[in-house]
Amino acid sequence: MCGIDKNMHNSQYLTPQQEKVLNFIRQRIGERLPPTIREIGEALGFKSTGTVRDYLKVLIQKGWVKKMDNKSRGIELTERSAFGKIPIIGTIMAGKPNLAYEEIQGYVDADDLFLGRLGFNDVFALRVKGDSMVGAGILEGDIAVIKKRPDAANNDIVAALLDSNEVTLKRLSSRSGKFHLEAANPDYPPIFEEFKVIGKLITVIRKY
Amino acid sequence: MCGIDKNMHNSQYLTPQQEKVLNFIRQRIGERLPPTIREIGEALGFKSTGTVRDYLKVLIQKGWVKKMDNKSRGIELTERSAFGKIPIIGTIMAGKPNLAYEEIQGYVDADDLFLGRLGFNDVFALRVKGDSMVGAGILEGDIAVIKKRPDAANNDIVAALLDSNEVTLKRLSSRSGKFHLEAANPDYPPIFEEFKVIGKLITVIRKY
DNA sequence: TGACAAGGCACACATTTGTGTGGTATAGAT
DNA sequence: ATCTATACCACACAAATGTGTGCCTTGTCA
Known part of the structure; x- marks a missing residue:
């Protein structure tokens, strides 16, 4: 044949x-x-x-x-x-480890992680400087991916524009009836001055 | 015309x-x-x-x-x-905020972040469970991107295979002359049992 | 009122690209 | 001895795709 x-x-x-x-x-x-x-x-x-x-x-x-x-x-x-997809092999039980290696559970799509179904103009990233959010596992050097003008709610971590025209990453809080910003580090006091929420933190990326 | x-x-x-x-x-x-x-x-x-x-x-x-x-x-x-590229607009000075918004410094390429120039078979991801690495800003639910069989060195965070056939994420340490694993949480003692380094942590991703 | 940008159309033509048909040669398995 | 898988080639043909030329309408601005 x-x-x-x-x-x-x-x-x-x-x-x-x-x-x-x-x-x-x-x-x-x-x-x-x-x-x-x-x-x-x-x-x-x-x-x-x-x-x-x-x-x-x-x-x-x-x-x-x-x-x-x-x-x-x-x-x-x-x-x-698939290229550009990272296999999720398992779960690390960091405290008491418990997962068999080499069992692919699914895939992380690199793009989806950030953009999901979002419009491409709605997302941007900021590099984190300082240690005011260490309590939330956000370290200096991390890349904070922010979704613009979202429905930020109480307790969300947001990028906020302060009156001083500076941007900061803090947790949105309304404990006092009115919204204010809180660091995740006892060394930093809450911020009660005027601010505008620019966007909401949707992803944190840290490269080693 | x-x-x-x-x-x-x-x-x-x-x-x-x-x-x-x-x-x-x-x-x-x-x-x-x-x-x-x-x-x-x-x-x-x-x-x-x-x-x-x-x-x-x-x-x-x-x-x-x-x-x-x-x-x-x-x-x-x-x-x-570009789609799939996230503009790095600036730096968040988390402690003392200090960056003008809307100045694009460059781009994060979603794919590059993970794969870089690595072969597509060298990288995989694990979802973190437990809190033994909170001290290193790695929280439960985070996705740990691991590069296989790398040149893991002292103080690197690695995915290690224990004798119990379980995988764990810990910091590689050689304080005692011989390598052992250390958690980044005082609640967890160092691990001195036999282990094999599977790979090295190259990226952490956290979705909110 | 005339130039010109924006927003279209039709259609011919060339190139790129996918598909189909029919080959050759080597090596191992039955 | 025959079958099958691997590993190739040549070429024709059709469909998909990019390009070139020419034309039309509407609105704005000088």
Whole structure:
């Protein structure tokens, strides 16, 4: 017959060549765009589009990629091979550890973490300086991702604009009937001066 | 002449129509793939590819998008309109606030934060349970992003596999000449039993 | 009133891209 | 000996996609 069917038995395990193709696809999708068939061939030294298409068939059959028919650059990664997604392997029970390693529970999508379904103009980030929020686990150097003009409620951590035209990250509190700002560090007193809530803290990121 | 040049003066500010086109492009790039010209036209109700191309010209001229010539789906966002990038507007001086709002210092690339230049198989995430690391600003529910088999050094926070086949997040310490694990919470004693370092903590993410 | 920007359209054409058909060669398994 | 998987190539064809040329209407501004 012909070489259309590269591999129909070993469901899932890839040969070195097949892995090379998959890795190239992952790389390209991670960088910018899914490659075209011809781009894959060119990059990996295949002279025929048929060769590449055969590899794609295998990768699809083994569950590593998906394809949108008749769409240019229509290659997608399946969840198992997704780039830019970090597998959540388990839970760290920090006090009394208790979880088996290597059980993927799901994925964290890098983008979703920040933006979710938010409009792209509604989110920005601030780098935290100072230690007034250490009590809430927010340290100097952390990146605070803020959602603009949200429905900030009592006890939310917010970025607030003070009269002095400065921005600060504090917890919104209404213990006294009227809203004021509270640090999460006993060394810093509550702020009762005028302020405007710029946005609400939705994510904290710390790089080591 | 002809309608090729939609807008050559107002550098940068977009008309509502132009913004609609840009937003559609952002949405599509954010979702999966940059759209083709015809996909844009279809989605926004334009009957001519020329119309869309004219809009693209304007958006390029005004600096909101770039294009790769003769490449299908070759539309890219420029930094200012980038989706998935969070502008770092400033620094929060948490103790003594001190930063003017609305001065973009740069961008945080969602993907870079985690993966950087790492291979996609080297990184995974764990959800933190328990409070043994509160002293290091790591709280229950945080997502700990771990880089596998790294060069973990003294004082690094690592994910370690204990003899009990459980994983825990602790600080690597060698105060006693030999490595052991330390919690960042006085309630938890150091761990001197056998362990294997699985990986090193590179990022902490907390969603509110 | 005439230039010009914004906001459109039609359609031809070239290129890119995906798909289909048919090959070749090697190696291991039955 | 035959079958199958891996690993390739060549080429034709069609569909998707990008590009080029020309034209129209409306509103504003000088």
